[in-house]
Amino acid sequence: MSTHRITGAAMVAGIAGNPVAHSLSPVIHNAWLAAGDIDGAYVPFAPADAAGFEALVAAGRAGLIMGLNVTAPFKEQAFALADEATAAARLTSSANILQFEAGRVLADSSDGMGLMLGLKEQAPTLNVSGRPVVMLGAGGAARAGSGALVEAGAEVRIINRSPERAQVLAADLGGAVQVMSASEAFDGAALVINALSVPPQIDFNRIAPGTVMMDMTYKPLATPFLTAARERGLPTVDGLAMLIGQAAPSFQALYRRPPPPLDLRALLLSHLGETP
Incomplete structure (x- = not known):
């Protein structure tokens, strides 16, 4: 009691x-x-x-x-x-x-801080400085996460169903953020983050070995996105780590x-x- x-x-x-x-x-x-x-x-x-x-x-x-x-x-x-x-x-x-x-x-x-602390906890060897990071989505959480990644020196690539909203985000955050298509965004990416409320449809054949895959969603903890990544041997970071951060x-x-x-x-x- x-x-x-x-x-x-x-x-x-x-x-x-x-x-x-x-x-x-x-x-x-x-x-x-x-x-x-x-x-x-x-x-x-x-x-x-x-x-x-x-x-x-x-x-x-x-x-x-x-x-x-x-x-x-x-x-x-x-x-x-x-x-x-x-x-x-x-x-x-x-x-x-x-x-x-x-x-x-x-x-x-604190969303951006939570993202970076989640990465530090579950992908401690990842360094995003000077490296491409793919953000799936352009909503509030994606915006905060992209801002923190820019501060950490990353090159952020936004993929979003509505290019207009993604362009607004990119314009607000400056030249380190670009809106790109799925056919080119994953090239050389160190990190891919799902900031969508629904499972994204991505071609895992475009994801290089060793790329860290993060999902901001924590219900379920093992999202289809993370499950697919783990089946391919990719390192993952779950949404609970970001929430705790x-x-x-x-x-x-x-x-x-x-x-x-x-x-x-x-x-x-x-x-x-x-x-x-």
Whole structure:
């Protein structure tokens, strides 16, 4: 039986998205709150539309909540509503963290950091500096991940069903990002990242041996994309590593303190019913 108690002085934060029921963020942050015996709660919010999300941010300005993690489809709106933004958020014009303080809103993005920490954990020998990286997709997570990769010195190649959206991303991030076709993007790639919500259709014959394959999706943990890569002997990085990587900066921002020690991967694997 849990001994974690919440009082009238509890610090309240949460995650906003639609849909949001699938998110593991409440599992992570409430486990940290319990492990640290911190008087707080982390709850999901599912605004129906942009107006609903704006109302939620207004509640933060009014002091009702301390902060929010933000997921699709509200990351770009979160950035637009903020009074201040970190360099990471400005780089991608999106935010997955909103911190409320004295009626003001600070936007940050830990998605890029999460991606790089996930790579460091599961592909520690990979060096992307000066090397091509293929990003499948051009949404908010792809934007944040591409920004972090550019900062790390990578040459990012975007493949997206809608070239127009990909061109906007490339224009925002500068000359190190190009929109390319699948027929040429994989040539010489050190890393391929799936940032799509559906399994991508790619020709694995174009993928060179040793290329690291990463999927931002973590449900299921062994996605069809990663399973196909492993069947071909390619090194892989799963979406859980990225999620864990971005969680600690979120907790620090939302609760104004570092998270207590906890084996998050073991906790999440158990929650998902996955084997280590």
